[in-house]
Amino acid sequence: MVSNEQLSDAKFKELEDFIDSLVSTKGELIRVLHKAQQIFGYLPKEVQYFVGRKLGVPTAKVFGVVSFYSYFAMEPKGEHNISVCMGTACYVRGAEKVLDEFKRQLGVEIGKTTEDGKFSVEALRCVGACGLAPVVLVGEKVYGRVTVEMVKDILDEYK
Incomplete structure (x- = not known):
């Protein structure tokens, strides 16, 4: 369930002011969605409907993008979002086992957030750091050559 704090009137007003500041809204859907996600932290259906109405774009197109x-993200992410690269170089060097260990230790599936809202886990296609494979991102911080044995220590940094 979406809390009132997450979808406050102030946040919708901030997004509306951003949209209204654009010289033209034509072709600006992705830019507006980036801003909306920056404001709300994710893009629930209420925000997608709002963006569609403000830009004069069908909701189906907004949802498609x-x-x-x-x-x-259509669901809130944790305070610390963990992204495991599953690109070819990372995959062949054990990224799947690393991802499985994060899921096991946190008790969540890919795309989900822990009950306390502290961590979320996702798999990425490629982060472009193949020389460091397998790569894990926690927020903006990059961890390279990650092994299953390193997962606990990485999590401990954020607990």
């Missing part, structure tokens, strides 16, 4: 691009 949000669901197509892996950057956009």
